[in-house]
Amino acid sequence: MSSEMKEKKYPACARSAKWREDFPIEWDGDHYVTRREMVKFLTLGSLLLASANWATVVAGKLLDRGSKLERQIGPVSDLDRDGSMLFRYPTEQDPGIAVRTPEGKIVAYSQVCTHLSCAVVYDKAENGLFCPCHHGLFNLQGQPVAGPPTRPLPRIRVEQRGDRLYAIGMEG
Numbered sequence: 001m002s003s004e005m006k007e008k009k010y011p012a013c014a015r016s017a018k019w020r021e022d023f024p025i026e027w028d029g030d031h032y033v034t035r036r037e038m039v040k041f042l043t044l045g046s047l048l049l050a051s052a053n054w055a056t057v058v059a060g061k062l063l064d065r066g067s068k069l070e071r072q073i074g075p076v077s078d079l080d081r082d083g084s085m086l087f088r089y090p091t092e093q094d095p096g097i098a099v100r101t102p103e104g105k106i107v108a109y110s111q112v113c114t115h116l117s118c119a120v121v122y123d124k125a126e127n128g129l130f131c132p133c134h135h136g137l138f139n140l141q142g143q144p145v146a147g148p149p150t151r152p153l154p155r156i157r158v159e160q161r162g163d164r165l166y167a168i169g170m171e172g
């Protein structure tokens with residue numbers, strides 16, 4: 001755009017000749033970006049992205065630390081009476097299930113099926129965790145053995161202290 005056209009289009013600019021004297025701008029070269037400016041822009045952009053990446057990693061670590069919260073999830077006698085016990089861990093929105101295996105070990109998993117998130121239940125006859133939605137089945141190691149699920153159930157580490165069972169962290 002020529003300077004006459006600009007003066008027609010922006011008459012206020014044309015009248016304020018004082019600032020033009022102080023800060024002379026070549027309008028034609030206004031959008032010209034020097035190599036130095038480009039390098040500065042790329043460097044700052046890269047630093048910004050690196051900072052965002054770092055912040056994401058730190059936030060992930062903090063959330064992971066949150067999942068290592070210890071929580072009492074119930075009396076072991078309830079688990080032994082019913083064969084399994086439902087609880088919430090690590091938050092009140094996360095259902096979990098603990099099962100006493102035939103070998104006498106206590107294992108616990110997220111109750112959320114890894115196929116489409118239905119709740120799995122303990123199936124004593126199948127010796128596994130059954131998902132009624134699409135007949136998925138997980139063994140007591142949390143591995144999918146039948147039906148559509150292909151990913152294992154997230155494992156919850158548990159610890160028995162007397163008659164009390166504690167969830168002490170998520171695995172994986």
Ligand code: FES
Pocket residue numbers: 113114115116117118131132133134135136147148149
């Ligand atoms: S949601 Fe569990 S098998 Fe589909």
